[in-house]
Amino acid sequence: GESVGLHLPTLSVQEGDNSIINCAYSNSASDYFIWYKQESGKGPQFIIDIRSNMDKRQGQRVTVLLNKTVKHLSLQIAATQPGDSAVYFCAESGGQAGTALIFGKGTTLSVSS
């Protein structure tokens, strides 16, 4: 079936380190991808997105890489801070999903100072 998954359920890093969160997707027809951050008790918050005509996009301290050949997405966070501690989700859209976003199960990022 179509699904979006993450390689690791938890990731622990030290403050100041760079973090890399990975995501594998199975729907080759997906053409739009978003990374979300969810803090406890809150809704998912948009971090960065990328469309399938790109393989890299940078934001403030974050970079998303897309490898369509192996259907892999990653989120890189530079100089990770304690405030980055949260659950991170990748989501895909396109193909049979239409305009809807289909989410993976999430990776919990823990940043220790």
Next chain:
Amino acid sequence: DAGVIQSPRHEVTEMGQEVTLRCKPISGHNSLFWYRQTMMRGLELLIYFNNNVPIDDSGMPEDRFSAKMPNASFSTLKIQPSEPRDSAVYFCASSLDRSGYTFGSGTRLTVV
């Protein structure tokens, strides 16, 4: 912009009761989505609307669940009768076509 507004934030109800969750999307957005989040199943798409028309309700778990969008600024998700396994956080999100996806703060539903 006030963002996507959901109400109530918390709902505790007894098994068998009807529950109605409400959502006000961002003004100008033409797509609205209902998701359910649990520890076991993560974020599941229940149903979504484009221009107030239901497009895909294949994620609605049972006939006990129904959703409406009578106009561009309001949607409801109803569970009747509610069961303890319906306990979850329900999120509403809206977008303009395939951009600007924004989530509300969610409704935490507890059915006892």
